[in-house]
Amino acid sequence: MPDVSDIAPDFTLPRDGGGEVTLSDLRGGTVVLFFYPRDDTPGCTKESIGFSEQLQAFADADTQVFGISRDTVAKHDKFVAKHGLTTPLLSDEGSTVCEDYGVWVEKNMYGRKSMGIERSTFVIDGEGRIARVWRKVKVPGHVDEVLEAVKTL
Numbered sequence: 001m002p003d004v005s006d007i008a009p010d011f012t013l014p015r016d017g018g019g020e021v022t023l024s025d026l027r028g029g030t031v032v033l034f035f036y037p038r039d040d041t042p043g044c045t046k047e048s049i050g051f052s053e054q055l056q057a058f059a060d061a062d063t064q065v066f067g068i069s070r071d072t073v074a075k076h077d078k079f080v081a082k083h084g085l086t087t088p089l090l091s092d093e094g095s096t097v098c099e100d101y102g103v104w105v106e107k108n109m110y111g112r113k114s115m116g117i118e119r120s121t122f123v124i125d126g127e128g129r130i131a132r133v134w135r136k137v138k139v140p141g142h143v144d145e146v147l148e149a150v151k152t153l
Contacts, residue, residue, distance in 0.1 A: 001102030009100035013090040016076035030063040031124040039079035050143035052086040
């Protein structure tokens, strides 16, 4: 499980709207990766809308933001269209990247155990190192907290 000051695990993933994103190609600027459980659920929708609403503020801080879940690109495309999202969404169908970042975990809901994504956010600096980590994220106020953190890098 990577932590602050570790080199962020590299990846190439398909994104909504077509194309791919390779993390190592983004070196030189700050990157925010927010991992979320599923498209079009209440918390995930609020979080994705929050990042989309602040996307220009992140860009002004030389920061690119990407959401990652196990949903397909087609599902991401529908989610983006339905809510007018501007934050790029990456598809990790095989959960390889989720596992590399330690966010694919056993969850326990109402006594039933299952595997799922633990809502988490990583800030990666221009050298490719993890600068900040939030695990078990609570959505209210989170986007603003991440934005303040990237402004101090």
